[in-house]
Amino acid sequence: MTLTGELLIGAHASPGVGAAFRGIDASAGDEIAAPVFRSASGADVERACALAEAAFESLSALPLIARAELLERIAQRVLDIGEPLIERAMRETGLPRPRLEGEIARTVGQLRLFATLVRSGIALDARIEPALPERQPPRTDVRFMRVAVGPVAVFGASNFPLAFSVAGGDTAAALAAGCPVVVKAHPAHPGTSELAGRAVQAAVRDTGLHEGVFSLLFDAGHDVGAALVAHPAIQAVGFTGSRAGGLALMRIAAARPVPIPVYAEMSSVNPLVLL
Numbered sequence: 001m002t003l004t005g006e007l008l009i010g011a012h013a014s015p016g017v018g019a020a021f022r023g024i025d026a027s028a029g030d031e032i033a034a035p036v037f038r039s040a041s042g043a044d045v046e047r048a049c050a051l052a053e054a055a056f057e058s059l060s061a062l063p064l065i066a067r068a069e070l071l072e073r074i075a076q077r078v079l080d081i082g083e084p085l086i087e088r089a090m091r092e093t094g095l096p097r098p099r100l101e102g103e104i105a106r107t108v109g110q111l112r113l114f115a116t117l118v119r120s121g122i123a124l125d126a127r128i129e130p131a132l133p134e135r136q137p138p139r140t141d142v143r144f145m146r147v148a149v150g151p152v153a154v155f156g157a158s159n160f161p162l163a164f165s166v167a168g169g170d171t172a173a174a175l176a177a178g179c180p181v182v183v184k185a186h187p188a189h190p191g192t193s194e195l196a197g198r199a200v201q202a203a204v205r206d207t208g209l210h211e212g213v214f215s216l217l218f219d220a221g222h223d224v225g226a227a228l229v230a231h232p233a234i235q236a237v238g239f240t241g242s243r244a245g246g247l248a249l250m251r252i253a254a255a256r257p258v259p260i261p262v263y264a265e266m267s268s269v270n271p272l273v274l275l
Contacts (some may be wrong), residue, residue: 005035010211026094051212052151148178148236171239
């Protein structure tokens, strides 16, 4: 698969028009010559969010078996990339082959786990509490079922280029719930992100779903992420990264006319002792 550095918005691939940046060879510290990636523009964010909003009704109403098939198809598409995915991730992150092979297995396992959960129907937690007309005061029947919240913005992590990135746990969870996803790729591993993004894009196409189910945007800075969280079409955020970054997104989400949830794993709770 040839990398192009293009944004993946719905079914289409197009070059960004913002600031240019390249992947970095982690072992040498040098820029990787090709491809050149460019940040998404405000218009790109708008287009991706509009497509996600347009896809929400059909995706959330999709039979559970079809939703599971999408997740399984993404898993297979990720596996189909094979060696190029490992090689690019090794080059951009400096992580060793066994670590990345394990992370691919984890990524695929997450997708398949969510597919199994969706097929079972357990995640809906559907319940009916019957009416009690003889009770004083009488009680009407109560019906409960979990429903999709809407399009979700997912932020790829720097330290897990696969399992917590474009096709990682946050994306799998959102799609399992019936929510379209707009991913903001982490600039530390843009080539790895493009490869994974093309796998998801192909899986959406394979299953005949609305193109707005998935989009992938690049950005060398923070503007695209801020615009995503502020966009009225986005109804939740999945974030793995720094405390400062997570809190900044939470402030944007809280300042909206109707605040939205930010599911953030920020920093780490592991102690570090220097002797």
